[in-house]
Amino acid sequence: MNAASSPARAEIVVDLGAIRHNIRRLRELVAGPQVMMVVKADGYGHGICQVARAAREAGVEWLGVATIDEALTLRADGDTGRLLCWVAVPGEDFGPPIAADVDVTAYSTDQLAEIVAAADRAGRFARVQLKFDTGLSRGGAPRAEWQALVDAAAAAERTGAVRITGLWSHFACSDEPDHPANAQQEQAFRDAVELAEKAGLQPEVRHLSNSAGALHRPSARFDLVRLGIAAYGLAPAPAVASSKELGLIPAMTVRGRTVLAKNLHAGDGVSYGHTFVADKEMRVALVPMGYGDGIPRHASSTAEVSINGRRGKVLGRICMDQFVVAAPDARAGDEVILFGPGDDGEPTAQDWADACDTISYEIVTRIGGRQRRTWTNGSDE
Ligand SMILES: *Cc1c(COP(=O)(O)O)cnc(C)c1O
Numbered sequence: 001m002n003a004a005s006s007p008a009r010a011e012i013v014v015d016l017g018a019i020r021h022n023i024r025r026l027r028e029l030v031a032g033p034q035v036m037m038v039v040k041a042d043g044y045g046h047g048i049c050q051v052a053r054a055a056r057e058a059g060v061e062w063l064g065v066a067t068i069d070e071a072l073t074l075r076a077d078g079d080t081g082r083l084l085c086w087v088a089v090p091g092e093d094f095g096p097p098i099a100a101d102v103d104v105t106a107y108s109t110d111q112l113a114e115i116v117a118a119a120d121r122a123g124r125f126a127r128v129q130l131k132f133d134t135g136l137s138r139g140g141a142p143r144a145e146w147q148a149l150v151d152a153a154a155a156a157e158r159t160g161a162v163r164i165t166g167l168w169s170h171f172a173c174s175d176e177p178d179h180p181a182n183a184q185q186e187q188a189f190r191d192a193v194e195l196a197e198k199a200g201l202q203p204e205v206r207h208l209s210n211s212a213g214a215l216h217r218p219s220a221r222f223d224l225v226r227l228g229i230a231a232y233g234l235a236p237a238p239a240v241a242s243s244k245e246l247g248l249i250p251a252m253t254v255r256g257r258t259v260l261a262k263n264l265h266a267g268d269g270v271s272y273g274h275t276f277v278a279d280k281e282m283r284v285a286l287v288p289m290g291y292g293d294g295i296p297r298h299a300s301s302t303a304e305v306s307i308n309g310r311r312g313k314v315l316g317r318i319c320m321d322q323f324v325v326a327a328p329d330a331r332a333g334d335e336v337i338l339f340g341p342g343d344d345g346e347p348t349a350q351d352w353a354d355a356c357d358t359i360s361y362e363i364v365t366r367i368g369g370r371q372r373r374t375w376t377n378g379s380d381e
Contacts, residue, residue: 010256016054017378018249023058036062038228049077075100094118103127129166132192134185136172150199174212175237211236234360253340258285261330271316285327293369303355306346
């Protein structure tokens, strides 16, 4: 490996070409609805603005984020397309998103009243989407409050304060396509849309599905699908279909270089607490990343990395800045890949998630800390 191609001490490399590829692939798979790329939480750790630009290049009609701050970050970056946000606490200032032509979400009549007041102050109408709780019991108006919300929304629309642009909800179990909650939620959503339309609302978009719903429940695609994890190339329902089976390419690679390689003797304990003890002479390498960089401590003694094309297990506890791996022929300075697309035998973020008993979302979203992050354009032409 020459110096120019050798990886940094610790780095995250995001392939924006993979993201564009995934969006095109997903559009083929879901055939029909508009696509919203969800770029909340710094684009699931991939870089909110870089991912948003790549997604627009690939033709997504909508971007979705959780917070108002995230939406304004995208506007400050120059994005002018349709953009929805959905988490605001009482008293938050809806003026800036209204002025920036961001669609905001109302969960309750109180929240709608705050949006109307902000629109009146701003002297322009707010684009508002109403969220109905179909059974996740998280955000959204419960059934008992829905009629009041849609009536209030219709009244506010008549005054010109708001335009109700969307009606939406969110699945609880879409990664388990056979779970009975999916059909119940879909029916509850249809009923809620009907009530809203009876109240006089004519939304531009009705939407219910995240990645797993969009891929595995065709009846729930409605006008728009909200794609997060699948657009980053990871499987939304790994028990149903892997990323490879879906034709998706994981966009994030986490890699670095080993600090040191050395031999241990039988009986040597490794890392804090000596939770791993060598039972024979073995060669190990030291990786300069730890939980301070978002490497999950739950991966202690379970996850694997790739060094010189060979898999090696994490030995003992992941520390704040470093961890030890088994590496039969390692030398100091070797390239170590924690996870990547998986094409050259390296682990994937899904492998790390399995090792930590979590989901790939958490692996990629938490990664960061002191790692250098760069973006490449891959080859999606
Ligand atoms: C995060 C999020 C999504 C995207 O979910 P994925 O499973 O990553 O596709 C969609 N909708 C809402 C409301 C979300 O919070």
